[in-house]
Amino acid sequence: MQPASKLLSLVLLIFMGTELTQVLPANPEESWQVYSSAQDSEGRCVCTVVAPQQSMCSRDARTKQLRQLLEKVQNMTQSIQVLDQRTQRDLQYVEKMEGQLRGLETKFRQVEENHKQNIAKQYKAIKAKMEELRPLIPVLEEYKADAKLVLQFKEEVQNLTSVLNELQEEMGAYDYEELHSRVSNLEERLRACMQKLACGKLTGISEPITIKTSGSRFGSWMTDPLAPEGDTRVWYMDGYHNNRFVREYKSMQDFMTSDNFTSHRLPHPWSGTGQVVYNGSIFFNKFQSHVIIKFDFRTSSISKSRQLDYAGFNNAYHYAWGGHSDIDLMVDEGGLWAVYATNQNAGNIVLSKLNPSTLQILKSWTTNHPKRSAGESFMICGTLYVTNGYSGGTKVYYAYSTNSSTYEYIDIAFQNKYSHISMLDYNPRDRALYAWNNGHQVLYNVTLFHVIRSEEL
Numbered sequence: 001m002q003p004a005s006k007l008l009s010l011v012l013l014i015f016m017g018t019e020l021t022q023v024l025p026a027n028p029e030e031s032w033q034v035y036s037s038a039q040d041s042e043g044r045c046v047c048t049v050v051a052p053q054q055s056m057c058s059r060d061a062r063t064k065q066l067r068q069l070l071e072k073v074q075n076m077t078q079s080i081q082v083l084d085q086r087t088q089r090d091l092q093y094v095e096k097m098e099g100q101l102r103g104l105e106t107k108f109r110q111v112e113e114n115h116k117q118n119i120a121k122q123y124k125a126i127k128a129k130m131e132e133l134r135p136l137i138p139v140l141e142e143y144k145a146d147a148k149l150v151l152q153f154k155e156e157v158q159n160l161t162s163v164l165n166e167l168q169e170e171m172g173a174y175d176y177e178e179l180h181s182r183v184s185n186l187e188e189r190l191r192a193c194m195q196k197l198a199c200g201k202l203t204g205i206s207e208p209i210t211i212k213t214s215g216s217r218f219g220s221w222m223t224d225p226l227a228p229e230g231d232t233r234v235w236y237m238d239g240y241h242n243n244r245f246v247r248e249y250k251s252m253q254d255f256m257t258s259d260n261f262t263s264h265r266l267p268h269p270w271s272g273t274g275q276v277v278y279n280g281s282i283f284f285n286k287f288q289s290h291v292i293i294k295f296d297f298r299t300s301s302i303s304k305s306r307q308l309d310y311a312g313f314n315n316a317y318h319y320a321w322g323g324h325s326d327i328d329l330m331v332d333e334g335g336l337w338a339v340y341a342t343n344q345n346a347g348n349i350v351l352s353k354l355n356p357s358t359l360q361i362l363k364s365w366t367t368n369h370p371k372r373s374a375g376e377s378f379m380i381c382g383t384l385y386v387t388n389g390y391s392g393g394t395k396v397y398y399a400y401s402t403n404s405s406t407y408e409y410i411d412i413a414f415q416n417k418y419s420h421i422s423m424l425d426y427n428p429r430d431r432a433l434y435a436w437n438n439g440h441q442v443l444y445n446v447t448l449f450h451v452i453r454s455e456e457l
Contacts (some may be wrong), residue, residue, distance in 0.1 A: 199333050199381035200448030205396070205433065208417045209443045211256055215239075218273060218323055218422040219436045223252070225331055225429040226279040235277045236261070236441075237270065240323040240422070241287055244269045248297075255441075266295055267302055271313070273423040273436065274328030278336060278356060285327040288314050292329070292338065292359055306359040308352070310342040317341035317371040321390040321422055326371075332379040333428045339384065341371035349374065351384055351402065367400045367407060374398075376424035378433060380446070387414060390421045417442065 215238040222235050234255040236247040244266040249255040268286045275284040281296045281303060290311040294304040312326050317340065319325040328339040336356045341347050345366045352364040367384070375387035375394060386398040396412040416437065423436035426446070433444040 200450040201383070202380055202385055202396070202399070202412060202446060203449045204447035205412060205414050206445040206447075207415055208435070208437070209445075210417070210440055211252070211443055212441045213439060214441065215436075215439055217420060217439055220273040220275050220423040220425075220434075221436060221441050222275075222277050222425060222434055223427060223430065224277045224280065225427050227429075235282065237273075237275055240273050240325070241271055242269050246282065264297060264300070266293075268293060272318070272323060272325040272327065274325060274330070274339075276329045276331055276336070276425065278331050281356075283329045283336065283356075285313070285329070287324070290327065290340075292327070292354075294356075294359060304357070304359050308338060308340060308361075310344055311338075311340040311350075312342060312347070312371075317347050319377075319390065320372060320375050321420070323422060325422075328377065330377075330379050330425050331428065332381060332426060334379075334382050337379050337384075339377055339379075347371055349377070349384070349386075349400075351400065353402070363402075365400065365402050365405060369398055369400070369407070376421055378424050378426040380426050380428075380448070385412075387421075387424070390416075391419050392416065394421070414444075 215236075218240045219236070219238045221237070223232060224235075227233065232251045232253075234249040234252055236249065236255070237243070238247075246264040246266060247261040248264060249261050254260055266282075266284070270284040271287040271289070272285055275282060277283075277297075280298055281294050283292060283294050285291070286293055286305075290308045290313040292306055292308055293302055295301070296303045308327060313324075315322065315324055315326065317326050319328075326340060330337050330339065334353070336354045338352045338354055338361075340350055340352075342350055347370055349367045349369045349371050350364055351367065353362040354360070355362055369386060375390035377384055377386045379385075382402045384400045384402070385396050386400075387394050388397045394414045394416040396414050397409055398407065399410050400407040418438035418440045420438040421435055422438075423434070425434050426432075427434060430443075431446060431448075433446060435442040435444065
């Protein structure tokens with residue numbers, strides 16, 4: 001017989017209602033010292049059994065029952081351990097799923113907030129677009145008035161035609177002086193209408209038309225907007241400094257198809273690419289100075305020169321691309337202009353109207369646009385238009401009106417086909433922009449928005 005006085009402590013998880021007392025002796029005092037059961041702090045059942053006294057034989061029936069009990073307890077313990085592992089794994093899975101659900105909830109909340117923000121942005125964009133379109137309403141009303149004026153002109157012409165037809169049949173039946181006065185008045189009003197149609201606000205620039213590929217990366221080319229009818233000579237100047245030879249081509253066709261030209265030698269080299277030919281003379285900035293020179297091609301001599309007071313020069317206030325482009329001379333429907341910058345205006349663009357005969361400044365306007373930040377600029381109908389750059393993606397984005405002394409930011413697409421513009425000027429006769437784009441001579445047609453007011457006719 002073996003002693004069995006060891007104390008066995010078993011921890012059971014009660015999940016099937018098994019009662020330990022079913023396998024115990026009917027009388028616990030017979031050969032059993034102690035038995036008890038309790039519950040631990042975690043809610044598990046704790047059963048304590050004291051083995052029989054040492055005098056008990058291993059063949060005793062109650063000893064067998066105890067072994068059976070121990071085996072059952074061991075089996076149940078293993079099952080409980082397996083169940084506990086599964087429970088822990090399931091708990092981790094649930095916790096993971098809980099975290100994912102919380103993440104989804106946060107994402108849904110973000111999507112909802114972003115949706116609200118997008119709706120707000122779209123609303124603001126639509127509202128801004130409506131604000132842009134609102135000024136067009138009175139313009140459309142003016143167009144209606146313009147249509148009525150044109151209809152009135154048409155009716156008057158028809159009436160005069162009818163009167164003339166009647167005069168052919170009845171000589172002397174009508175007052176010729178009154179008829180002549182009506183015809184003259186109509187002609188003047190139609191002429192004024194055509195003059196108004198010659199000017200307008202820039203609304204579009206066409207795709208580039210490449211006329212020729214020649215010269216270096218920098219240069220200028222132009223035609224004379226005041227040349228007589230049939231005079232289509234082209235003037236060509238390669239480079240932006242240390243050059244004084246101007247090429248003259250007899251026509252645009254000659255310029256495009258041949259290399260036949262006449263060379264004119266200027267008395268001084270030019271600076272930059274801001275030259276302009278106007279009424280038979282070339283106006284240019286003398287190299288490394290703020291002197292403007294008027295050179296007459298008919299006499300091959302300087303007819304006038306004058307300093308542009310306070311104007312920066314020698315790369316002090318050039319365009320963004322550099323090239324001694326401090327002073328840019330240009331023409332529009334109103335005449336000759338100079339675009340430059342001064343220390344007094346903190347390097348911002350100054351715009352001056354010049355007398356083409358004396359080169360005196362008639363009037364100046366100071367803007368808030370830095371000269372060095374401008375890619376290029378040009379004048380149309382008294383408004384200076386500025387590009388946002390000279391290479392890559394380019395657009396016309398700033399306009400200063402000398403008529404109202406106000407500016408605005410605009411957005412007009414401008415295709416920079418060859419990626420480097422060093423000259424951009426408007427020709428009012430051709431209604432086109434001339435550009436020197438990385439060794440290519442290019443033309444752009446422009447679209448102008450016209451408004452004719454009845455009080456102006």
